[in-house]
Amino acid sequence: MAAISARNLTKTYGDLVAVDGVSLEVDDGEFVGVLGPNGAGKTTLLEMLEGLRRPDGGDVEVFSEPVWPRNARLQTRIGVQLQASSFFERLTAREQIRTFASLYGVGPGPADDWLERVGLTDKADTRVEDLSGGQAQRLSIACALVHDPELVFLDEPTAALDPQARRNLWDLLSSINDSGRTVVLTTHYMDEAEVLCDRVAVMDHGRILQFDTPAALVRGLDAPARITVGPGTLTTEQAAAIPGVTETADSVDGVVLVTRDPAGVVAALAEGHHLDGVKVQTGTLEDVFLSLTGREYRA
Amino acid sequence: MSTRGPFWALSIAILRGFLRDRGAVFFAIIFPLMFLVLFGGLLANQDQSKVDLIQIGSVPLVDDLPDDARGAFDATFEVSEKDDRAAALEEVRKGDADVAIEQRGDRLIAHYTQTDAVKAAVTQGTLRAFVDGANVAATGQEPRFTFEPESVEDDSLTVIQFVTPGLLGWAVAMSAAFGAAATLQGWRQSKLLRRLQLAPVSTRTIVAARVTVTLLIALGQLAIFLGLGAAAFGLTLTGSWWMAIPLVVVGTLCFMALGLLAGALARTTEGAVNLANFLVLPMAFLSGSFFPLDAAPQWIQRLSDLLPLKHLNTGMLDVMVRGEGPSAALVPLAILAGFALVVTALAARLFRWETT
Numbered sequence: 001m002a003a004i005s006a007r008n009l010t011k012t013y014g015d016l017v018a019v020d021g022v023s024l025e026v027d028d029g030e031f032v033g034v035l036g037p038n039g040a041g042k043t044t045l046l047e048m049l050e051g052l053r054r055p056d057g058g059d060v061e062v063f064s065e066p067v068w069p070r071n072a073r074l075q076t077r078i079g080v081q082l083q084a085s086s087f088f089e090r091l092t093a094r095e096q097i098r099t100f101a102s103l104y105g106v107g108p109g110p111a112d113d114w115l116e117r118v119g120l121t122d123k124a125d126t127r128v129e130d131l132s133g134g135q136a137q138r139l140s141i142a143c144a145l146v147h148d149p150e151l152v153f154l155d156e157p158t159a160a161l162d163p164q165a166r167r168n169l170w171d172l173l174s175s176i177n178d179s180g181r182t183v184v185l186t187t188h189y190m191d192e193a194e195v196l197c198d199r200v201a202v203m204d205h206g207r208i209l210q211f212d213t214p215a216a217l218v219r220g221l222d223a224p225a226r227i228t229v230g231p232g233t234l235t236t237e238q239a240a241a242i243p244g245v246t247e248t249a250d251s252v253d254g255v256v257l258v259t260r261d262p263a264g265v266v267a268a269l270a271e272g273h274h275l276d277g278v279k280v281q282t283g284t285l286e287d288v289f290l291s292l293t294g295r296e297y298r299a
Numbered sequence: 300m301s302t303r304g305p306f307w308a309l310s311i312a313i314l315r316g317f318l319r320d321r322g323a324v325f326f327a328i329i330f331p332l333m334f335l336v337l338f339g340g341l342l343a344n345q346d347q348s349k350v351d352l353i354q355i356g357s358v359p360l361v362d363d364l365p366d367d368a369r370g371a372f373d374a375t376f377e378v379s380e381k382d383d384r385a386a387a388l389e390e391v392r393k394g395d396a397d398v399a400i401e402q403r404g405d406r407l408i409a410h411y412t413q414t415d416a417v418k419a420a421v422t423q424g425t426l427r428a429f430v431d432g433a434n435v436a437a438t439g440q441e442p443r444f445t446f447e448p449e450s451v452e453d454d455s456l457t458v459i460q461f462v463t464p465g466l467l468g469w470a471v472a473m474s475a476a477f478g479a480a481a482t483l484q485g486w487r488q489s490k491l492l493r494r495l496q497l498a499p500v501s502t503r504t505i506v507a508a509r510v511t512v513t514l515l516i517a518l519g520q521l522a523i524f525l526g527l528g529a530a531a532f533g534l535t536l537t538g539s540w541w542m543a544i545p546l547v548v549v550g551t552l553c554f555m556a557l558g559l560l561a562g563a564l565a566r567t568t569e570g571a572v573n574l575a576n577f578l579v580l581p582m583a584f585l586s587g588s589f590f591p592l593d594a595a596p597q598w599i600q601r602l603s604d605l606l607p608l609k610h611l612n613t614g615m616l617d618v619m620v621r622g623e624g625p626s627a628a629l630v631p632l633a634i635l636a637g638f639a640l641v642v643t644a645l646a647a648r649l650f651r652w653e654t655t
């Protein structure tokens with residue numbers, strides 16, 4: 001069954017087409033990432049999927065129900081963390097999450113558990129205005145998850161987090177997903193998308209350019225692999241003579257061999273006992289991203 | 300602790316937010332109370348204070364006054380006795396007392412200071428009247444003319460009686476309008492309204508919670524004003540003062556609507572609060588919150604009839620201190636309710652969930 005099914009979604013702001021005819025199916029239990037440069041339309045797309053923003057064209061169904069206009073049956077099944085933190089003024093972290101919990105009919109016990117799960121127990125009595133950016137972000141995520149929703153939307157959940165908090169959140173999101181929940185998140189971190197997501201949508205200029213598993217995206221990139229061998233192991237001439245090597249270069253780490261047949265080249269290196277300090281770099285999601293969206297800055 | 304319903308959860312969150320906002324509490328409660336203390340305490344003392352009179356030795360003319368005349372005498376003079384004539388005169392000279400009197404035979408001699416012209420005149424006039432009265436009494440004849448003072452209601456209202464309803468009206472108007480304007484804009488800016496849109500709470504619940512908290516605050520203001528006025532400044536309420544409760548409730552709704560309108564029109568929290576201020580403060584002046592409008596030009600009085608605060612003030616004045624019956628509040632209630640409905644409808648038309 002499809003958790004989300006969107007057809008031909010369009011949203012324009014004046015002359016600007018923020019989302020341009022996007023169709024998208026997300027399966028139940030899937031973990032989906034949306035990647036794209038600033039202004040690509042990720043937030044706008046998510047808000048239309050959440051039923052928060054009315055599409056100018058197209059329609060969205062979540063769990064086979066229309067999300068627009070405000071659909072009360074869906075609200076308890078969806079959890080949303082907005083890109084900008086949104087809190088009640090002057091409440092402490094604990095009061096904040098308990099208030100949100102009450103809105104969903106969830107008691108204070110589970111609410112406090114969620115504070116613990118995002119590592120904010122120490123900050124329970126701190127007012128939201130006095131939390132650090134990352135702490136506020138974690139509180140906002142906890143508030144989105146407190147009612148145990150079946151479908152979770154997270155807009156750049158790890159944007160302000162330190163490496164520890166980021167890894168902890170990864171574990172948290174993986175465990176939520178493992179228990180059968182569907183997760184849709186946007187991110188600018190390729191490693192995050194690669195580690196967490198079953199499928200990744202690369203978005204730019206309001207369109208989804210590719211939507212596939214990270215491995216398939218990298219494969220589709222068809223980028224050559226770069227093999228580095230330690231200094232003094234091999235000369236550039238010897239390296240160029242290995243069958244399948246298309247290009248060589250010297251670097252501080254040693255000699256770099258560029259090839260489309262990494263397996264064959266590594267086998268040849270092994271045969272000649274030239275494996276000292278060898279490093280193999282294949283294409284990454286970042287390469288996919290840059291090749292799809294280009295390198296120039298976005299407004 | 301059991302699970303609270305969304306309505307209570309929201310109400311408590313809003314109330315906490317208010318009580319922790321020092322600025323909001325100051326403007327809703329402390330600031331108007333400062334005016335109450337100023338008008339009710341300091342200014343009221345001025346016209347209530349008696350003339351300090353020192354009686355040197357025995358003054359039969361005063362000592363032998365019949366009971367009713369003695370009462371009138373004590374209403375004007377704060378009498379103290381001293382046998383040392385020089386010391387008494389010195390006190391008058393220094394301004395610690397207003398007048399010293401002594402009686403030599405049939406002559407009543409008053410030593411007074413001219414520094415306070417009003418008190419000097421009161422002293423002279425009153426003493427003269429008592430001496431005249433004593434003269435008449437000494438002839439043994441019934442006086443031919445009598446004098447009966449009859450106070451017109453308003454003149455008998457002490458300052459505190461007059462200022463409490465007006466200041467309360469202003470306080471209620473201000474905090475209701477600011478509260479609504481600032482909450483609406485603040486929540487919109489912080490995207491909280493959008494977040495709430497995603498939760499299973501209806502707009503009606505959100506509005507009901509906000510209205511409930513504002514009403515609680517307004518009734519709190521009423522209690523504090525009446526409590527402090529009665530305890531510290533001798534405020535005495537007349538029979539149907541409780542009609543002030545529905546007046547405060549409907550007045551709060553009316554000014555919340557005005558605040559919503561400001562919140563819907565403005566694009567920032569500051570803008571909304573400024574707009575609310577711009578609406579409420581001049582209205583307070585024109586509605587007699589700070590001083591009575593009886594002396595104002597006709598056109599101002601006519602203009603003030605168009606302002607909801609004027610009707611709130613008049614209604615509260617009537618039932619709280621003028622001793623009018625409960626029905627005196629009905630017309631102001633109807634006018635305020637009408638204002639509330641019209642302005643709410645206008646605000647709802649202009650309302651947007653987001654800033655853009």
Ligand SMILES: Nc1ncnc2c1ncn2[C@@H]1O[C@H](COP(=O)(O)OP(=O)(O)OP(=O)(O)O)[C@@H](O)[C@H]1O
Nearest residue numbers: 013016018036037038039040041042043044045655
């Ligand atoms: N309310 C709005 N009014 C006008 N333009 C808007 C509005 N919201 C978004 N836009 C525009 O739509 C485009 C897409 O915005 P969106 O927020 O969806 O981008 P995004 O992919 O989420 O970017 P980021 O990575 O920076 O979060 C941007 O060019 C933005 O300027």
Ligand SMILES: [Mg+2]
Nearest residue numbers: 042043044083
């Ligand atoms: Mg965004």
